[in-house]
Amino acid sequence: MLTFTHGSGTLSLTPEYLAIAGWAGRDQAGVKHHIEELAELGVQPPSATPLFYRVGREQLTQHDVVQMLGSHGSGEVEACLMSDAQGTLWVTVASDHTDRKLEAVGVAESKQLCAKPVAREAWRFDEVESHWDQIEMSSVIAEDGQAVTYQLGTLAELLDVPTLLAQLPAPLASNGTLAPGCVLLCGTVPTRGGIRPSQHFSMSLYDPVLGRTLRHAYRIEELEVIK
Template identity: 50%
Template sequence: MKLEFSLAQEPAATVVADINTLIVAGWAGRDVQAIEHHIEELAALGVPRPSTVPLYYRVANNQLTQASHIQALGTESSGEVEVFVFTVDGTMYVSLAADHTDRKLEAYGVAESKQICVKPIATSAWRFDELIEHWDQLVIRSWIEEGGQKVLYQEGTLDSLRLPQELIKGYTGNQHILPAGHGMICGTVGAIGGIRASNTFVMELHDPIKNRSLQHTYHVETLPVVA
């Protein structure tokens, strides 16, 4: 699946990633208590506990999309803002993803729930080496729409999540940079007020040191569940 990204602060510069292997790193927090909180948050929805922490889910690469509109079956799916990393010509880049997931199906199986929904990806990216020194200060956040209002849904600094190099090494066994053709979604922070669905999802990765942000918005069309 080919994804094209504009490079922030580099006018007219783009990079194209041909992703053939998509990995969603789950339970990727550094804080054991925070991980347990998220596990309990999902357990309240009937989601079984993970077998290992972190856990690497494989999702079909055809589920990647940079579209601003997606379709989802039923009314019980929702997004989670996450960092997305990928490598092109030996250079690793950072973008933004939503691990959109069917919450009803999640109670049956997390892997199945992740596979059934497309994964929206932003259309811009930064070079990872520009961020290494202040990675922990980066902020991910998201907003949903409720009652016609834009509501803050998630917000947290990346010091609450494992470093991408650590997650990559955990998946590959010995590398700190993703192989070409691979993309990894790198973990999320808790939902403010609990996990819930919205037809609009706005996500952002903010760099307070360089005063810049990556942002992507997508809208969800609900398809009817028929039998």
């Protein structure tokens, strides 16, 4: 069970299904850029855009320290939609941490290998729906002992929520929206300086209209790969 604080209390969610929207940029030039970034790592281009990669719900975690196998993983900041038991939509921030070495073999497999850190706070989607595109998303990594901006953009760069939800496959969809108990990571923005690993990853969604921020940070505890 995941627990989130919000403006009027707490939300407890027992996820039933988790999916990650891939290649979900609104600007196809941006999508092409991200595909080219991954192609440099040997990742095959997608068969269609967007794609919804299924990941085991157990991969969602709110821990600050996350164990990962090897040193080839890196995070991606994403807005995360959640549907509670009543079908109410909520928003938080999450990281689609992915094993980049395995990604060259299979994107879906690489996503399943890594935990998906998620924040401990959430907003109701209807509170931000009218200014969704203005919400800023960013991530910061540790590099040579310095905090470096890794990603920076707005949700206007990604497919809008109605368009994304309209394309959801079963069993993620219900009556044109996210089915109760489902969690959806909604896509990311390009990196600055290329995709690269870091043992520290922090991420945030900033709402400039209501003046508030969702944030989370985690550290990777690397597990040795035994051969």
